[in-house]
Amino acid sequence: FTVLGSDQPIIAVVGEEVVLPCQLSPRMSAKDKTIRWFRDQINSPMYLYKNTLHVTDEQNQAYRGRTALFEEKLEIGNVSLRMRNIHASDEGIYICFVQSLTWYEETKIEVIVTGTGSVPLIYLDDYEGNKIRVGCKSSGWYPKPEVTWTDGKSQNLTTVSETIETENDGLFSVNSYVITDVSSHKPTCHIRNNFMKETRDSSLQISDVFFPRVSPWLMAFFVLLVLVSVAICMAIYCWRKQTLNWQDLE
Ligand SMILES: *[C@@H]1O[C@H](CO)[C@@H](O)[C@H](O)[C@H]1NC(C)=O
Numbered sequence: 001f002t003v004l005g006s007d008q009p010i011i012a013v014v015g016e017e018v019v020l021p022c023q024l025s026p027r028m029s030a031k032d033k034t035i036r037w038f039r040d041q042i043n044s045p046m047y048l049y050k051n052t053l054h055v056t057d058e059q060n061q062a063y064r065g066r067t068a069l070f071e072e073k074l075e076i077g078n079v080s081l082r083m084r085n086i087h088a089s090d091e092g093i094y095i096c097f098v099q100s101l102t103w104y105e106e107t108k109i110e111v112i113v114t115g116t117g118s119v120p121l122i123y124l125d126d127y128e129g130n131k132i133r134v135g136c137k138s139s140g141w142y143p144k145p146e147v148t149w150t151d152g153k154s155q156n157l158t159t160v161s162e163t164i165e166t167e168n169d170g171l172f173s174v175n176s177y178v179i180t181d182v183s184s185h186k187p188t189c190h191i192r193n194n195f196m197k198e199t200r201d202s203s204l205q206i207s208d209v210f211f212p213r214v215s216p217w218l219m220a221f222f223v224l225l226v227l228v229s230v231a232i233c234m235a236i237y238c239w240r241k242q243t244l245n246w247q248d249l250e
Contacts, residue, residue: 001028003079003098005107012086014115014142014171022096022107024077034099035069035079039092046094047081049074062089088113088142088170115142115171116193122202130212131181133160134204136189139173145191147176152186152203183208 004023012018020037024030035049036042038060046063048055056064066084073080079098083090091113097106117140125135136147144164149157162176180187188203 001025001077001098001100001103001105003096003105003107005096005109009110009112012083012090012111012113014086014088014113014140016086017082017084018086018111020081020083020094020096020109020111022079022081022098022109024079024098027077030074030077030079030098032100036097036099037067037081038095038097042095042097046083049079086113088115112195113142114193114195115140116196116198117141117145117171117173117191117200119200120189120191120202122187122189122204124204124206124210125177127212128179131179132206132210133177133179134187134206135175135177136191136202137173137175138191138200139167139171141172141174141191141193142170143193143195144172145174145193147174148190148192149176149178150188150190151180152188152205157185157187180206181211183211 001024004021004025006021010018010020031052035047036045037047038045043058044060045058046060047067047069048058049069054069063083068082070078070080070082079096081094081096091111094109094111095106096109098104117138120136120138122134122136125133127133136149138145147159147162149159151157157178157180160177160179162174164172164174167173174191176189178187183206186203186205188201190199190201192199
């Protein structure tokens with residue numbers, strides 16, 4: 001017999017379930033065979049079926065309780081593996097290895113993991129002079145997402161800083177900033193999973209009152225200060241001129 005897998009990589013979505021296809025050819029029962037699904041170490045399988053039993057003592061810890069065969073399909077040689085709750089670390093090559101008393105065959109299946117993260121949180125971060133820095137953050141992305149900003153219409157805004165970090169679960173989180181100085185802009189952040197072509201957006205309308213302006217009272221104060229200074233200078237000038245005149249007379 002031979003085993004047939006898939007020429008195409010299998011796309012697995014974070015947190016969801018995936019089926020890794022594997023089929024005996026010609027069609028025959030797999031119940032009397034050993035079925036071993038593994039990644040790099042044959043001795044640490046993700047799933048092992050032997051003597052009609054699911055054997056757990058050798059099973060790789062990371063896959064315990066997450067993998068299963070379709071029991072009712074073994075009769076027709078379908079030894080596909082069902083894997084639940086996909087993690088970022090599940091990306092890679094898997095081997096479906098089937099062994100009878102006299103023969104063995106295997107096939108490789110590539111798994112690509114992808115995840116679209118949370119709806120971004122957009123927020124007022126700080127003042128930058130009389131402009132405002134706006135931040136955008138989101139987590140749960142795989143692979144690394146792409147962040148762009150627009151002004152709420154079609155103009156792009158320039159990102160001033162961006163950090164992408166790997167979290168404990170292997171997924172990426174992103175934090176990006178722009179600076180805006182006019183209330184007509186409605187900063188909008190777009191985070192994109194280029195692999196799945198999925199985007200999540202958030203935008204923030206900042207009303208005029210949040211943009212710092214020179215207050216009319218402050219303006220009046222400065223004008224007054226200038227006028228008072230001029231008056232004082234003139235007073236000193238006149239006074240000195242007068243004392244000089246008196247000295248001349250003496
Ligand atoms: C095996 O059976 C499962 C469950 O019905 C199905 O999803 C899968 O496509 C089958 N695989 C093949 C190679 O026929």
